Amino acid sequence: MKQVCLAILTALLALTVVSPASAQYIWLDKNNVKVYSDKAPPPDIPNNRVLKGPRGYKAKNIEVKYTDGTEPPAPEAKAASAPGTPKPPMTTAEKNAEFNKRRMEQAEKEKKAAQEEKNRQAKAENCERARAYHRALQTGQRISRTNASGGKDYMGDEERARETSKVEETLRECN
Template identity: 35%
Template sequence: MRFVHLNSLVLALVCAVPTVASAQWQWIDSAGKKVFSDQSPPPDIPEKNIVRRPGGGSPRVTFPQGTPSAAPDAAEPGTAPAPATAASGARPSGVDKELEEKAKKAEEAEKAKRAAELQKVAQAKAENCNRARQSKATFDSGIRVARLNAQGEREIIDDKARAEEQQRLQTVIASDCK
């Protein structure tokens, strides 16, 4: 009997989860990005940009501009009291300061990452330039140069292969040594 009660409790909880998750607002902000929140959008978001409300299609409640220090019972009958914002009474801007700081830090980290990658590329080009210049000097000197073939044997490079290698090295020097 106890097992049946436990199963029905688990089933009830599983069925209740989607209703809690659907209690979200969804709107398009001034930058054109979709915003999901459990709080209503800021007052500067037009009604046409609100994509989804919790609980269906009830319109957004707007409050008259009043002093935040007014007592709730002093409000006109039939209107809800304005929610208290910050202690200063300022209107919420709709932008989270912590989120802005995180976005700035992420952007700075991305810039630093790109700069480090560019530095690595520049260093690799400088190394390629030095190797190409040294190899070109070796080939231009006229000394015999040998390479290993597929069987692991040393072969002396002929004049045609030497000219091709000198041309290839000149191309590397022209592209990497700037």
């Protein structure tokens, strides 16, 4: 029993020693990224960007003084004039519109890819048929066709040569 109590007491003591070592400060930097640190944020981070700090913490903002006697620009003008100012958070409607846009683009890509795959398969089938027909023409066996009256007509040498050249042209497109 003493050993169990001693183990629990040791664990509690270890937890109390470790807790101050955790991040005491949390703030948003200029790019709206959360920064966790055990050191105070830089002086150029305003108080409203500090999310967590020790009790009584107040950020010390540096005031810029110009030596030529001019005044620094107002914070609003400075934020509006800076080209790299971060955008304000998007509203739910903007997020939904962007999501729907991405979903439509993805659907179009998938539709286009499916059509290309279908065309590729049809071309592969046609090429295979052309290869089989070319092999049949090359063997020299008699090839018959059905004429308009329903009878059989056999292919002559001239017609076979014309068909062979047509099939070879088709096969060149397959490669």
